[in-house]
Amino acid sequence: MTLDQTWFSEAHDLSGSAISYRVRRKLDEVRTPFQHIQIWETTDWGNLMVIDGCVMLTTRDNFLYHEMMSHPALFTHTSPKRVVIIGGGDCGTLREVLKHREVESAVQCDIDEQVTRMAEKYFPELCESNTDPRARLMFDDGLKLMADTEPDSVDVAIVDSTDPVGPAEGLFGARFYEVVHRALRHGGILVQQSESPIVHLPLIRDMRRFMKAAGFAAVRTLAFPQPCYPTGWWSCTMARKGIEQLDDFRDRGAAMKKFPTRYYNVDVHRAALAVPEFMREGLE
């Protein structure tokens, strides 16, 4: 069958596969200096945000990604007080981060203010912590922000960016990892979205190599389901400064967490540390 205009389709060239959602109508659209943002109303996945033709999130399944981009890193750090989010303009990661009471400040720095304006309108539930006094929303270049950050001052840096082409390209390079490493405190953790385990293993391998070259003492890639991204399987990669381990985490804290989640729990965290055979071989 062919998929006509009643579907929004993202064809992922690298993997020769596509994911589509049945849509009712386009709700909004804006061309910013950085990118082209569309919002669609789907029949079964709530609202859909698309940037430059790539699915960013749906109402129904973004919890998987946002929880996995935040809670494993925050429960691995012994005392995450100062958090920086690079990208993350939809504010979903910020919301998860601020569920942790230990967090004293969370800066979100997306290059494109329009992403946040669209999220406020079409994904208001993700923006419900934007007025938290600990939150600060900036619209600037993330690499520049990290370069200007005082050395040894950040506990957790989360890179919640688009794919490594276009505006986000610099966030996957050696220079960026050096800058983040410098900004992190001892024991600090960088966590970055690292694409699909089954089609982007060479990219993940490069990221890990660059992270180690930048001085990080440990790296760890966690896989998780994410239906709206190519192959439906996604990952984040953590890197730690000064401490050579990312496996132990505050499991009692996670087991007794004081906030609701829909995917993450202490068992899911431990499970995400398991490395499938082909990844073990491919990343060695």
Place this chain on the structure above:
Amino acid sequence: MTLDQTWFSEAHDLSGSAISYRVRRKLDEVRTPFQHIQIWETTDWGNLMVIDGCVMLTTRDNFLYHEMMSHPALFTHTSPKRVVIIGGGDCGTLREVLKHREVESAVQCDIDEQVTRMAEKYFPELCESNTDPRARLMFDDGLKLMADTEPDSVDVAIVDSTDPVGPAEGLFGARFYEVVHRALRHGGILVQQSESPIVHLPLIRDMRRFMKAAGFAAVRTLAFPQPCYPTGWWSCTMARKGIEQLDDFRDRGAAMKKFPTRYYNVDVHRAALAVPEFMREGLE
């Protein structure tokens, strides 16, 4: 964008989502008394088998499903000697089962011989154990086979079927589970593909309820990535006769397994037992 005839698309009505593969050409096609089977050559996923418009498997990612349908159950059973596979005509599950040296016999019973004939031609690697002296290939009704099986004679029954519509519908009903329960030995395990955790939770809940009503002492649903199935996230549900646990498994055996896998290992097995928050709530 629209996806034209250079793509094979499966639109999944229940979830209003679709998955597509870029294709070079249709390699084969047959209408059997049971279903319509197509084989496509894709640009990036090897060959693709489609039954009645639904993606069954691709060369590239079938290892996920086949390994998770077999190894967790076989490493949970203390001594899996006699295995029956209902469905599984592509022979990929059979191949995984026969990697276990403890297995003395494995009967594969698919209703449609043409599935196996197509697999032999287009997925020969999955059929490499078909000539194993322990293997027996039957083409018959799986429910009938299980009803005719001597009581207390089977260690592991694997239901590797299509969706619960069409020929496989009876394999998701209370009557079938009673028949399987009767055929299993004490401690025996039924494992069945149970669709997508994120869109089929009501089905999984029904399956588990029917399994318990049929007398099974424990049930457990394991989730795993499967890019070619709707939402890219799939599951299997295990049920056990007479023994009220499915969490402990022969972890030393799994850690020291004598055969290669590409996804499964002892950590992946343990990880698959983790239950995400929304599943815990939805299945309670």
